Amino acid sequence: MGTFFQKAADYTKDAISAGKYLLQGLAVTFDHMRRRPITVQYPYEKLIPSERYRGRIHYEFDKCIACEVCVRVCPINLPVVDWVMNKETKKKELRNYSIDFGVCIFCGNCVEYCPTNCLSMTEEYELAAFDRHNLNFDNVALGRLPTNVTTDPSVIALKELAYLPKGVMDPHELDKNSPRAGKLPSEVSVKTIENNKASVGEKT
Amino acid sequence: MTIATSTELICFLILSSVIVSGALGVVLIDNIVYSAFLLGGVFMSVAGLYLLLNASFVAAAQILVYVGAVNVLILFAIMLVNKQEELKPIKGLKIRRFFSGCVCAGLLALLFRVDITTNWATPGPKAIGEIATERIGEHLFTDYLLPFELASVLLLMAMIGAIVLARRDVISIELESTDSIPQNIINNSTDNVLLDQSSD
Amino acid sequence: MFTTLKIVLIAVVNPGLDLERSFNHLLQGMGLPSSIAHLLWLPLPMLLVLTAALIGVLVTVWLERKISAAAQQRVGPEYAGALGILQPMADGLKLLVKEDIIPHKADSLLFTLGPILVLIPVILSWLIVPFGQNLLISNVGIGIFLWIALSSIQPIGLLMSGYASNNKYSLLGGLRAAAQSISYEIPLALAVLAVVMMSNSLSTVDIVNQQNTTGLFSWNIFRQPVGFLIFWICALAECERLPFDLPEAEEELVAGYQTEYAGMKFALFYLGSYINLILSSLLVSILYLGGWGFPIPIDLITNSLGQSPNAPVIQILAATIGIIMTVFKTYFLVFLAILLRWTTPRVRIDQLLDLGWKFLLPIALVNLLFTAALKLAFPIAFGG
Numbered sequence A: 001m002g003t004f005f006q007k008a009a010d011y012t013k014d015a016i017s018a019g020k021y022l023l024q025g026l027a028v029t030f031d032h033m034r035r036r037p038i039t040v041q042y043p044y045e046k047l048i049p050s051e052r053y054r055g056r057i058h059y060e061f062d063k064c065i066a067c068e069v070c071v072r073v074c075p076i077n078l079p080v081v082d083w084v085m086n087k088e089t090k091k092k093e094l095r096n097y098s099i100d101f102g103v104c105i106f107c108g109n110c111v112e113y114c115p116t117n118c119l120s121m122t123e124e125y126e127l128a129a130f131d132r133h134n135l136n137f138d139n140v141a142l143g144r145l146p147t148n149v150t151t152d153p154s155v156i157a158l159k160e161l162a163y164l165p166k167g168v169m170d171p172h173e174l175d176k177n178s179p180r181a182g183k184l185p186s187e188v189s190v191k192t193i194e195n196n197k198a199s200v201g202e203k204t
Numbered sequence B: 001m002t003i004a005t006s007t008e009l010i011c012f013l014i015l016s017s018v019i020v021s022g023a024l025g026v027v028l029i030d031n032i033v034y035s036a037f038l039l040g041g042v043f044m045s046v047a048g049l050y051l052l053l054n055a056s057f058v059a060a061a062q063i064l065v066y067v068g069a070v071n072v073l074i075l076f077a078i079m080l081v082n083k084q085e086e087l088k089p090i091k092g093l094k095i096r097r098f099f100s101g102c103v104c105a106g107l108l109a110l111l112f113r114v115d116i117t118t119n120w121a122t123p124g125p126k127a128i129g130e131i132a133t134e135r136i137g138e139h140l141f142t143d144y145l146l147p148f149e150l151a152s153v154l155l156l157m158a159m160i161g162a163i164v165l166a167r168r169d170v171i172s173i174e175l176e177s178t179d180s181i182p183q184n185i186i187n188n189s190t191d192n193v194l195l196d197q198s199s200d
Numbered sequence C: 001m002f003t004t005l006k007i008v009l010i011a012v013v014n015p016g017l018d019l020e021r022s023f024n025h026l027l028q029g030m031g032l033p034s035s036i037a038h039l040l041w042l043p044l045p046m047l048l049v050l051t052a053a054l055i056g057v058l059v060t061v062w063l064e065r066k067i068s069a070a071a072q073q074r075v076g077p078e079y080a081g082a083l084g085i086l087q088p089m090a091d092g093l094k095l096l097v098k099e100d101i102i103p104h105k106a107d108s109l110l111f112t113l114g115p116i117l118v119l120i121p122v123i124l125s126w127l128i129v130p131f132g133q134n135l136l137i138s139n140v141g142i143g144i145f146l147w148i149a150l151s152s153i154q155p156i157g158l159l160m161s162g163y164a165s166n167n168k169y170s171l172l173g174g175l176r177a178a179a180q181s182i183s184y185e186i187p188l189a190l191a192v193l194a195v196v197m198m199s200n201s202l203s204t205v206d207i208v209n210q211q212n213t214t215g216l217f218s219w220n221i222f223r224q225p226v227g228f229l230i231f232w233i234c235a236l237a238e239c240e241r242l243p244f245d246l247p248e249a250e251e252e253l254v255a256g257y258q259t260e261y262a263g264m265k266f267a268l269f270y271l272g273s274y275i276n277l278i279l280s281s282l283l284v285s286i287l288y289l290g291g292w293g294f295p296i297p298i299d300l301i302t303n304s305l306g307q308s309p310n311a312p313v314i315q316i317l318a319a320t321i322g323i324i325m326t327v328f329k330t331y332f333l334v335f336l337a338i339l340l341r342w343t344t345p346r347v348r349i350d351q352l353l354d355l356g357w358k359f360l361l362p363i364a365l366v367n368l369l370f371t372a373a374l375k376l377a378f379p380i381a382f383g384g
């Protein structure tokens, strides 16, 4: 009987907390309603993609060992690794490598699992082409680096919402050196390092 | 004849013709989905008849139970079990049809006889209209208590039966025992994955 | 005998605005017999309510677009009329003149009948929606039960259109809609039953009157908070609003049972779903938020001002306040539904059935039992 009441109590607690979270969510949506639209004049102004942005994949031909791990972890077995077995050296010889970005879902699995780190994700997202076959990037195209938004002289780079100071919504006319909300990783780590040092000092 | 009685008569005629033709359609139409939809129409027209008799609560209950639950479940079952099956022509279908027609005609004759011989008191008891709901509740909890409870026990039994049938613990065991077959297929197909491509 | 006495009592105590009587008096004054006057009166409230429902839909569509836009920091419709007020009108006109396509392999009879069968019960349910003491089409005795019964016809129409479209997505959508509306009808009816138990009547007018004895604090939401939540969740599920919009889940089923529909037939579905949303909000406000009642009882105000509540001006004023209150409460709930739409993600079908059968149904039963116990224990507060 005790377990039954325990279960019932847990269930009620869960139900109440679910209701609480629902109300929190509603409050967030409600809060969003007072925010006004902010327009980024796209081709002239661009948002700076965040550090972990998953854009077009960059690939280094020389590092690749043709292990096909990327093919196996890809949800759709997308990367094409074209290699031949060299009979003399008993080694694989890589001839071509390509990824079709018309099919890729930019999940980043291949990047995550590549044993030699020859794959990486770039910030490039402007992949529009007139012909969908142009989206099938070979190893040369995959090896190109995209133009950085911040270094492009024809573009005004704007900070994303998460990089703005607290309470600021509009990235226009913002002081370049204004800090983002919260602490930088370096600030946090210095403090933790100091704490660690203090604790170590106590011990010795 | 006042406006009220004539509209009542017209409504009655329309409803009863819909009921009769709809019921015939349920039995005679080949497409089972059409039959089910027609059944819904028949139920609704019966509810209309109840409305004409000033029994609005019974009419609403009829719609709620028969149209909203029974008929939807029938449709559900038909649509979920949508198996295409070649039906073999039954032997002696004509004779069978003839006999079943005879049985139906006999039943109909019986009903007609009951209809004619019974002394229907016209006008019947006065319709109580709005307070019918209370009266039905009173009856359900006094003189009809036993049938009411029996019906609920019956429904409970049906529900438990359905749950037992739906659980089907047996099937999962069968599935587990068939695991080895796909394994074999995979083994056979992965024999020479690493092809020697240097010759070309 | 008792009910008639009660009706007479209500008529004496709070006659409210009776437009029908005034209308009949007017026509009889012009020399028409009373039966003809009655016949002339009959279609008027229906037309009025139908227009009200349509205008309500237009306003709701506009609100939905504007509020959605605001929640997503967009501007929303802007060019059709001031602030895009005419946008729903433009949408409707577009659907009206669009080609009405019936797919080649569809069952054209059932395909046409489906949307009609979905819309008619929803519109019929407006019969019982009161905007004031006498401001409703008909105060039928079975009141709220009529709505529950009528809303159970809808899944048949959905199944019909799903089957007739001859499309797997449509069929799945129709089946889901039917399963959903069957499973949520039961807790809904149980929640309503608890309210009915407190007001001793199925009639919507009686339910509202019972809540308006002492203004704000006698509203059912304070006596039936659990019932209110159950009813609101079930109403959202019946309307296929967002946390429960599985029958038309875009990502899985294209548009569910509406996939093959275009033009006016699609407009019927669209209209049906929005009328249903307004209807549900109206019924929530009637069952739980005191319907046309002002937070402070009108009688109290008139008495303190030294006016008789039966004076024509006061009556018209009270009726206007009643309509405004009803509409205000309704649109507050519509707003809540739209907010919920952009807050909650869609539930899975198993979660949906889980919530309906394993959570709402037992809670609704407990709520009903609890209400019955409270009614026996405190007959004053819970309608003896």
Ligand code: SF4
Residues within 6 Å of the ligand: A063, A064, A065, A066, A067, A068, A069, A070, A071, A079, A081, A113, A114, A115, A116, A117, A118, A119
């Ligand atoms: S996982 Fe990396 S190393 Fe292996 S084939 Fe793919 S890209 Fe080359």
Ligand code: SF4
Residues within 6 Å of the ligand: A070, A073, A074, A075, A076, A077, A078, A079, A099, A103, A104, A105, A106, A107, A108, A109, A110, A111
């Ligand atoms: S990003 Fe994902 S989808 Fe694209 S190639 Fe890599 S694993 Fe495949």
